[in-house]
Amino acid sequence: MRFTRLLLAALLLPALTTQADDLLLIQSYHDGYPWDQSYIHGLHSKLGEQHRLLRFAMDTKRLPVEEHAARAEAAWQFFLQSKPRLVILADDAAIRLLAKRLNEHGTPTVFLGLNDNPRLLGLQQLPLVTGVLERPLFRRSIVELQRIMGPELRRVLVLFDSDITSAVAIRESFADRRHYQVGAVSADIHQVSQFDDWQARVSQARQQGYDALIIGLYQTLRDEHDRVMDGQQVLAWTAQHSPIPPFAFWDFSVGPDKAIGGLVQFGQVQGEAAASLALEILAGAKPSSLTPRAAENGQYLFSRSGLARWQLQLPEELLDKVYWTE
Missing domain, CATH: 3.40.50.2300 (Response regulator)
Incomplete structure (x- = not known):
């Protein structure tokens, strides 16, 4: 019986490890938006199969501004239920509405597609948050x-x-x-x-x-x-x-x-750069040691x-x- 319990625990260990490495992507927009499709491809290409990427789309391109806060709250509830090891926030709306809250919760966070100035959003004061700037040329x-x-x-x-x-x-x-x-x-x-x-x-x-x-x-x-x-x-x-x-x-x-x-600008490059930062954090790097960076100089x-x-x-x-x- 004791051997059976040990064998069962050994079989469950990989599944538990995979569960611990679940990541959550909170999209400002929606799956049909070509920008989202492009950076999601970039994320998957770097993260590989060992990290499961959960997703929540806030759909702020199509919903009126007065509904954005409610969508952010829905994203927050999804985050609490899924308990990811790390969160990726895509684009300005999600970053503006959720970065500070995730930092206070104690969850490492990587953003991508940020057009705004990080200082105006106070991101430099959030030690668990870093990411990729989008700077169209x-x-x-x-x-x-x-x-x-x-x-x-x-x-x-x-x-x-x-x-x-x-x-x-x-x-x-x-x-x-x-x-x-x-x-x-x-x-x-x-x-x-x-x-x-x-x-x-x-x-x-x-x-x-x-x-x-x-x-x-x-x-x-x-x-x-x-x-x-x-x-x-x-x-x-x-x-x-x-x-x-x-x-x-x-x-x-x-x-x-x-x-x-x-x-x-290519969305795929944004996704690849954000995934690289996420992998560094999962490997032990502190987000505060990874300065926000621009992903590319354009192609x-x-x-x-x-x-x-x-x-x-x-x-x-x-x-x-x-x-x-x-």
Whole structure:
């Protein structure tokens, strides 16, 4: 009997060890959002099968702001029930609403996709929290467009939705200015909430004197019935109807029947960087010893069909650095 009990305990030990290494990902957005799909792939590629990744999606892209606190509370209850060894917070809403609470609970936490300034959120005062900053290279992206379009590029229209993530990204990258000069290029940055406003700005871009369009975030635009638009529908309409070449800041906006390309951020790289920090902490490192870091300097991603449609060619010196969607 004693031998049987010992054998049973030995058989249960691996399962208990796996249970102890459960990690919880709290997503600000939802599984259908291409950014989430990309960084989740990056997380899995680094974490491997030895760490089970539980997930809770707050869905803040589609839910009104007044419901975000309730979704954060639901995420907190899921955390208490699942008892993970470490939590990964993805994007600004989850970080802003849950990082401090998790730190006070005593749970190591890694964030990713943070557009906001960590100091403004008080993250540097949380010893159990570290993570990965998302720093879209808006100004550098515009400089790269100059290399592609040459002296013809004088004015750029930059469009974002009215989501808090867009507002934070604009504040951090453009000092909250809606007109920005990048070398010889003048950039006008607009946030819009309604799809019909977006359509009007895109349709009138050429007659307003713009030479190129850069698509920012567009996933919270609302239709005439105040319903959140499908992001892929917005992107496809924009690519089809823009009278000027459309470029992008993020990888999920690039491809056939999408934006032409640009110097973009990849969600997968964010996930890989966050997973690396999580593995260091699971191996014994203190989160306070791991300084929050930017994941990358951006990568060139372009669509061959998009370039051909607009009769554009990349400079020779860029060709060996480019990733292609097709």
